[in-house]
Amino acid sequence: MDDGEPDGYDEDYQPQMLEIVPCVAADVESLIVAGRKEGLAFSPSTELFMARLNGVIVGLCGIVHYRGHSKLKNFYVLPAHRRQGYFRQMLDFLLIKAREAQSKYVEATATALSLPEFLNRGATVKRTYKAGYTAVRLNL
Ligand SMILES: CC(C)(COP(=O)(O)OP(=O)(O)OC[C@H]1O[C@@H](n2cnc3c(N)ncnc32)[C@H](O)[C@@H]1OP(=O)(O)O)[C@@H](O)C(=O)NCCC(=O)NCCS
Numbered sequence: 001m002d003d004g005e006p007d008g009y010d011e012d013y014q015p016q017m018l019e020i021v022p023c024v025a026a027d028v029e030s031l032i033v034a035g036r037k038e039g040l041a042f043s044p045s046t047e048l049f050m051a052r053l054n055g056v057i058v059g060l061c062g063i064v065h066y067r068g069h070s071k072l073k074n075f076y077v078l079p080a081h082r083r084q085g086y087f088r089q090m091l092d093f094l095l096i097k098a099r100e101a102q103s104k105y106v107e108a109t110a111t112a113l114s115l116p117e118f119l120n121r122g123a124t125v126k127r128t129y130k131a132g133y134t135a136v137r138l139n140l
Pocket of ligand 1: 114
């Protein structure tokens with residue numbers, strides 16, 4: 001039917017909203033195992049959150065608060081669910097948590113896959129590492 005819209009355009013399209021909730025490592029063990037294979041380091045002191053889509057776990061992220069700033073950790077989206085904006089949603093979520101903790105800025109160790117989004121948001125590069133990681137800082 002010709003509805004006057006370009007092919008593939010759906011004015012009712014909404015990005016799928018994740019449910020992001022606190023979790024413990026045991027809840028996301030398989031993602032931690034997969035994340036380690038992609039270079040992520042997990043520490044028990046990190047406050048972890050899992051991201052669910054219609055009840056299915058698709059991602060993971062974590063945060064550690066210090067006096068005046070927070071560190072964002074362990075962003076991981078399962079490969080089958082990538083490039084659909086879920087990292088972006090988790091980042092928004094953790095930035096709210098950092099602000100709630102009175103942080104003035106956040107730091108993260110970005111990978112090649114996450115660096116573009118940090119830079120898009122105005123993060124500055126603090127240091128680059130040989131292994132392809134980049135330490136970034138984003139003012140809140
Ligand atoms: C990095 C990671 C979390 C991104 O998750 P994602 O849900 O696919 O990311 P999003 O869909 O929200 O993408 C947001 C933006 O990040 C950038 N990005 C994400 N994946 C990218 C890729 N493969 N290549 C280049 N840029 C990419 C893009 O700017 C993208 O925006 P766009 O799709 O509008 O161009 C995911 O690839 C992952 O888990 N990788 C392995 C672990 C890792 O690198 N963690 C990051 C630690 S800081």
